[in-house]
Amino acid sequence: MKVTGADTVQPLAVEGLSVHYGGVCAVSSIGFTVEPGQSVGIIGANGAGKTSTLKALMGLVPRSGGRIRLGDHDLTRVKARDMVRHGIGYVPEGRHVFPGLSVEKNLLLGAYSRAWDKETHRQLDEVYALFPVLKEMRERLAGALSGGQQQMLAIGRALMTRPRLLVLDEPSMGLSPKLVGNILDVLLKLREEGLSLLLVEQNAKLTFGVTSHCIVMENGEVAMSGTSAALSHDPRVREVYLGL
């Protein structure tokens, strides 16, 4: 059983990505690559430019520079609403479920760019299998769910877009350690299925547990990068981001 569309995969390459808000530079020439099936993390403190990087990648904020390529496709000029058609699913920071719509409508809207046919409903069942609690709550309004359930719904909705690359912005935000554990399990499962992940987190421990490579962002720039294993043993990373 496979939830995702991770069959024909291509590397995502981001080069020289920059974001300015007014005159202020939020992201300065960031570059990274996510190989097919690879999981890449971006960690950093509040205000380091992680969310801006993801939003710029998705086209949700204007970029002041940079190129984005997915295999042979140049996505630099692709509109935010069309990224989903290139296999990039996005789980926004703070979940952003549609609060006044039912859980099931939220999930179905993930499949907005396709017909709501049998295939879509089969996929819906697969998402329900991954998150049984969402099935129990299918008729409830999304706004009435707990934070953890909303996070699962946001991930489920992004999976309904049938992504080849899943981009997650702080999925652990505001969740209890137990729920963070649940999210970790789900991400590991998705990774096993061959889905590429790009994970932005303040929770370095979670990130190192899921990803193979990581970038450490500080003040809108790449401060360090390398394999997650190496970074998790770096004394400075251990002190600043793991609190050890």
Add this chain to the structure above:
Amino acid sequence: MQDTLQTLVGGLSLGAVYALVAMGFSLVYRTMGLVNFAHADIAMIGAYTASTFYLTSELPFAVAMVVAIVITGAIGLVIERVLRPLENKDFDLMLIGTIGFGIVLQALAVIIWGTTGRAVPSPLHSAPLDVLGIRVRTYDLLVMAVAALAVVGLAFFLSRTKRGAAMQAVAMDHEAATAVGIDVGRSNALAFAIGAGLAALAGGLVGPMLYVDASLGGALGIKGFAAAMLGGFGSIHGAVVGGIAIGVLDSYAAGHFQGYSVLVTFLVFTAAIMIRPTGIFGERTVSRA
């Protein structure tokens, strides 16, 4: 008792028209967070267009209505398209833009149809029905039936169709809607067009009930706006309840306070809003991310 019931019935059909106007206000508001101040004037254009095709071109009333809805729907699309670049830049200017379009539409109406106005004869000629001693005009029944159909149709569209779900999603979260592939601009355009179509429906239906001239929008708009607020701005069923409440109140005040009727209506409305500022079904539906 008989008098009260007669007043109530009299208010229902005008209330249904106010409800249609209020639904248009609310639909655009819940989708875009925008109060379309040209809405009332679109209703006026709808009234003129429908009556022109009905009286001058001698089309059947229903066909004239459909033509009016299509024309005003197109006007709605034009307004949304012209104002769209302002949506993420300066929302206040967008609001002022709708006021500007309202003025343009009024001027257009004077240029096309003149300043004298017109009375539209009722398309139904049957005598009023007598229900338990209460006189019910058949045209009033028609208005209520058409309005009820519009309500059911809009509710069905919003809750049962994919595009309707997408429109609600846009209303709740622009960013998340964009991320799942929904074209926010197109969704807004559709909301504007449906809103304009509802305005035309209201305008066309009210033609045989009120005098049609370039200031019809003002009369219809202020009551429709009050209806939307009373029901809870942005709520569709609130618009219906608010519309009927204003219509009945209006009719009651007209029967008891003659010259002061509008004053009484709006005093009661103001008191109600002071007690419950969010309106009957008030909720915050728009999140501008």
